[in-house]
Amino acid sequence: MSKEKYTSQQWAAMQGGHEMPVEKESKFGFINELSESKLMRSKSAISRYNARDAADIVFLYSIILVVFKNDFRYASAASTYARKTLSNGNFSSFRSSGTDLYMAASVVRDGSTLRRLVGDEVESDALFKNLRFDIMMFKRFMNGILKTELNFNFDNTYLFKLERQLKIDNPQYKAIRRMGADWNNLSSQQRISVVTRLLQALRARFPMSELRPILANFAKERSYIDTNAVDMEKKQPSSSNISNRKRHSNAKRFMLYPALGAAAGFAAGRFLK
Numbered sequence: 001m002s003k004e005k006y007t008s009q010q011w012a013a014m015q016g017g018h019e020m021p022v023e024k025e026s027k028f029g030f031i032n033e034l035s036e037s038k039l040m041r042s043k044s045a046i047s048r049y050n051a052r053d054a055a056d057i058v059f060l061y062s063i064i065l066v067v068f069k070n071d072f073r074y075a076s077a078a079s080t081y082a083r084k085t086l087s088n089g090n091f092s093s094f095r096s097s098g099t100d101l102y103m104a105a106s107v108v109r110d111g112s113t114l115r116r117l118v119g120d121e122v123e124s125d126a127l128f129k130n131l132r133f134d135i136m137m138f139k140r141f142m143n144g145i146l147k148t149e150l151n152f153n154f155d156n157t158y159l160f161k162l163e164r165q166l167k168i169d170n171p172q173y174k175a176i177r178r179m180g181a182d183w184n185n186l187s188s189q190q191r192i193s194v195v196t197r198l199l200q201a202l203r204a205r206f207p208m209s210e211l212r213p214i215l216a217n218f219a220k221e222r223s224y225i226d227t228n229a230v231d232m233e234k235k236q237p238s239s240s241n242i243s244n245r246k247r248h249s250n251a252k253r254f255m256l257y258p259a260l261g262a263a264a265g266f267a268a269g270r271f272l273k
Contacts, residue, residue: 037098037099037100037102037103037210038100038208038209038210039057039100039103039104039206039208039209039210040098040100040103040104040107041096042096043094043114043117046094046103046107046114046117046118047117047118047119048119049107049118049119050118050119050120050123050124050127051107051108051115051118051120051123051124051125051127051128051131052123052124052127053104053118053205053206054104054107054108054118055104055108055127055131055133055166055167055168056166056168056170056173056201056205057100057101057104057206058101058104058105058108058133058138058162058166059162059163059166059168059173059177060173060198060201060202061100061101061104061211062101062141062158062159062162063159063176063177063180063181063198064180064198064211064215065078065081065082065145066145066155066159066180066181066183067180067183067194067195067198067218068214068218069144069145069148069150070150070183070184071218071222073221074214074218075148076148077214078145078148079145079146079147079148081099081101081145081210081211082142082143082145082146083146084099084102085098085099085101085102085105085142086139086142086143086146088102091105091106091109091112091135091138092106092109092112093106093112093113093114094106094114099210100206100209100210100211105133105135105138108128108131108133108166109133109135110131110132110133110135115128127167130167131165131166131167132164132165133165133166134161134165137158137161138162140158141154141155141158141162152181152182152184155181156181156182159177159180159181160177160181163177172197172201172232173201175197176193176194176197176198179193179194180194180198191222191224192223192224192225192226193226193229194224195215195218195219195222195224195225196219196224196225196226196229197229197232198215199212199215199216199219199225200229200231200232200233201233202215203233204231204233204234205233
């Protein structure tokens with residue numbers, strides 16, 4: 001990554017192992033105001049998701065945070081989100097102030113009491129028995145996001161291990177993991193493919209996602225939107241049979257637009273006023 005992508009203050013902080021200085025009037029200041037998960041804001045809301053959903057949230061959000069960390073303008077957003085996620089404790093119980101990622105990680109963690117609250121009980125129990133989510137490695141990864149540590153080897157290795165720990169079975173998600181981990185070496189077209197596919201996943205499966213508006217804004221600012229892309233969530237949907245269930249009372253507001261650009265533009269507009 002080029003040093004010029006960061007301010008001298010930000011670069012010095014990262015090189016010294018400190019947290020990324022956040023600008024006082026960051027356009028992502030709303031992250032600091034997050035007071036609850038948008039997807040699992042109550043214990044009853046957890047039942048709208050199954051084990052596969054929770055695992056995929058952890059996986060997809062981790063990829064998005066790596067992408068943001070490697071972009072000079074969005075690194076502070078990733079750092080702030082990581083701080084909010086880690087501030088809620090040991091990923092062992094429900095927290096009303098938890099982020100989406102905190103809640104999903106708490107669900108997939110071995111021994112979590114939240115596992116009994118998810119939907120599709122039989123199928124979820126079967127998947128939970130096969131998950132090997134390493135919470136300590138996850139915390140190390142999140143601390144790297146918090147400090148905006150530029151460590152390609154660790155991020156690449158971690159995302160590969162996370163894919164295996166969470167038994168990710170969607171080939172499209174595996175593909176964006178491989179590319180997302182190598183973000184700084186991707187061509188513009190490859191970056192467009194990664195962001196487009198991530199937006200498709202959030203739009204179709206997790207429309208109320210906290211990171212969806214930020215990712216849509218990122219796509220618009222960086223011109224990472226392929227308006228002619230095939231929606232792979234329709235062509236090759238997730239194996240989760242809960243994905244078509246109503247997730248939120250306001251979910252109808254998020255229509256499945258035929259073009260990715262429409263969805264991204266809608267979400268991005270909220271933060272470009």
